[in-house]
Amino acid sequence: MxxxxxxxxxxxxxxxxxxxxxxxxxxxxxxxxxxxxxxxSSDPLTARVDEVQGHLQEIAALLPVLEAELQMRNATLERVRADAVRYERLAALDRDKAETVEKLVDETVKRGVREAVKTLGEGFDEATRMISFGIDQSSKAGRKQQIQYFLLGLAGSVPLGVAGNFLFEWLTK
Structure with missing residues (x-):
């Protein structure tokens, strides 16, 4: 309107x-x-959820990098396999050289796989570390807040109870 x-x-x-x-x-x-x-209003649970969501967004930003690295490793593995096929053809020409070529190909493939596993492991280890750090920090803050609430309740209830008892005694005299 x-x-x-x-x-x-x-x-x-x-x-x-x-x-x-x-x-x-x-x-x-x-x-x-x-x-x-x-x-x-600042709700501690909402703040912790927002903090965890921030960590998850950082992890989501890391995932494309990890995928690109994995694709690069897969492309390298395919090139190594193509080389292996070519070396096997050469090995058919000469049996003496075949063992040397086979060892070279196996070593190259193993090295490529080790590097791929190492790279992926490092990326996932960092993502896992970030998540666990965020959860640890939010749980410590929550524990501290619960202890503070308990102590405030204790500090408030004991004097009120004593004052109530004195008031009751005074009113019943």
């Missing part, structure tokens, strides 16, 4: 209803502000 429609409605309804409408609009604004304030 536009401002012109609101002013038209106010003008034809008379001067007695205008303060009521202004009061209702102010009440609506206050309700909206209360809702915004409630949604902006």
């Amino acid at each position: 536009s401002e012109a429609d609101l002013s038209y409605r106010v003008s034809w309804q008379g001067p007695l209803l205008q303060p009521l409408q202004v009061w209702l609009r102010a009440g609506n604004l206050q309700a909206i502000r209360r809702i915004q304030k409630a949604s902006d």
Whole structure:
């Protein structure tokens, strides 16, 4: 509804209803502000969830890098296999050289596989470390908060209990 429609409605309804409408609009604004304030309050659980989501987003950013590395390793493995086929053809020409070529091919393939496994392991180890660090930090903060709530409850309930007992004794005399 536009401002012109609101002013038209106010003008034809008379001067007695205008303060009521202004009061209702102010009440609506206050309700909206209360809702915004409630949604902006810092809930520790929400903060921890946001922190974990941030870590998961960082991990999601690392996954394409790991996939690219894996594709590069697969391409290298395919080249090594193609070389192996070529070397096997050469080995058929000379049996004495065949054993040497076979050892070379096996060593090359093993080295490629070791490097691929090492690279992928390092990437996943870092991602796992980041997740566990975020969870450890949020659980430590939660534990500290629970201890603080317990101590505040204890500090508040004992004096209130003693004061209540004295008040009861004084009233029953």
